[in-house]
């Protein structure tokens with residue numbers, strides 16, 4: 176057993192020793208089917224990527240409520256807006272770069288400004304998309320979604336949280352953007368975990384440092400906390416899966432408690448989780464912050480594992496950032 | 506078929522809407538004159554003959570839906586909604602004013618009767634398509650109308666929506682193109698040609714009608730015919746005159762986005778009121 180103080184019950188005790196990788200998008204697909212069974216108003220749209228996004232599972236079950244819009248992301252978002260106006264609860268899916276980038280203005284104008292109840296669940300976020308390279312990777316999506324007023328922005332850490340977040344998005348009234356990934360993530364949470372929109376979760380308790388993370392970086396943060404614990408530093412690890420609305424209270428409370436912060440995300444250090452956290456801390460409670468993320472660059476082809484190393488998003492990178500942050504404490 | 510008396514009544518309503526457009530734009534001091542005036546007969550026909558709705562219950566389940574895809578023509582929508590008593594006509598004098606309900610472009614979060622927000626061109630037809638699909642899933646008899654500009658036809662998203670609406674065979678959807686031949690920088694044909702427009706829509710699989718967009722009988726007939734089209738969406742290409750009804754605004758590209766001055770308003774009202 177490790178020397179961490181992982182939150183009992185909700186965090187898988189042996190998640191570091193026995194990683195159990197699961198695909199977030201599989202959890203999305205199966206949850207969609209569940210929602211489709213219980214509510215006829217759930218409809219799903221895709222843009223010729225349904226087998227990749229796993230909306231194909233819904234399509235197979237409910238062909239009348241599935242709309243493949245072809246390669247036309249802008250129209251897909253607009254159509255989703257119209258369906259929501261007509262009382263439906265549309266889930267629209269494609270890869271994160273196309274969902275957020277190609278259709279940004281449709282999301283802003285047709286969906287968010289009209290306050291329509293559209294759930295955008297984008298898969299293949301981040302750089303772990305891998306071999307397809309920069310055109311299909313995205314380190315910008317969270318930044319450009321976060322800036323839209325009224326948008327709820329969620330980046331689940333694993334498949335368990337994904338399933339719950341999809342259900343929460345369904346229950347939530349208003350637009351949601353959820354970023355999933357291509358690859359499998361080690362499962363962090365047990366079935367006892369309860370995702371709540373806008374609530375961060377302490378997954379490991381610590382005194383010297385807080386690591387705020389989302390997505391795959393939550394698992395890496397736990398691994399980093401283990402590395403740090405061997406050096407006598409105890410790190411609190413917070414899963415900030417809702418980037419908006421942000422759990423300000425938990426961020427400030429953590430900073431007050433540990434007085435040093437690392438942010439970690441599979442996204443540009445511009446505009447994402449790191450920016451969100453520092454926007455809060457710089458005014459509410461300034462402490463040394465180190466940011467782990469893609470450093471203002473496009474992705475590149477390679478295997479997911481190689482890319483995590485290349486972009487310095489590995490547990491060791493987080494741990495080193497932790498040491499720097501602790502060192503900077505006055 | 507509308508009776509002559511009904512058409513005469515619509516003509517009176519159209520005149521009132523035109524006058525209100527000019528007055529509200531003059532009071533606001535800015536806004537889109539030309540494209541509001543070119544849509545008056547279309548809007549009048551839709552709201553005072555064709556469409557079912559309840560002004561005191563804008564979200565009534567059984568209503569027909571309308572989306573102003575060419576959102577900059579907000580004044581004609583507002584004047585029409587006021588005439589239909591979605592809100593008090595006095596509010597028209599508050600167009601574009603801070604803290605009031607009539608935004609520069611239609612906003613569904615601030616104006617009763619506005620169903621979705623528009624203003625960024627090219628997006629309304631997709632929303633109309635989504636609404637039409639929702640209505641069809643619910644097996645409601647409602648119809649969905651979207652009014653587009655002809656310059657707006659240059660937006661790629663319009664053709665994405667056109668393709669998808671035909672693919673899904675939504676025959677409860679009717680698009681209307683205000684074909685006034687002008688956009689901001691000049692004649693549509695000169696800026697970026699869209700002809701043959703009817704053929705494009707036909708090739709995309711829509712049931713196309715071409716009419717005079719200021720002739721109330723023709724508009725009403727075309728809307729009735731559109732209702733009969735089965736298995737595919739309908740589009741009405743309405744030939745219009747930008748700035749219609751005010752001689753010195755007609756076909757003038759420079760009055761796209763300029764409000765009438767006090768002097769122009771006076772002369773315009775004289776022309777309209779006779």
Ligand SMILES: Cc1ncc(C[n+]2csc(CCOP(=O)(O)OP(=O)(O)O)c2C)c(N)n1
Nearest residue numbers: 540577624625626654655656657687688689
């Ligand atoms: C996406 C987008 N680009 C540019 C504009 C600015 N704009 C407002 S009206 C207009 C011209 C519209 O021409 P048309 O569709 O023919 O409208 P109408 O002549 O009926 O006024 C433009 C370019 C806009 N509103 N939306």
Ligand SMILES: [Mg+2]
Nearest residue numbers: 655656687688
């Ligand atoms: Mg025009």
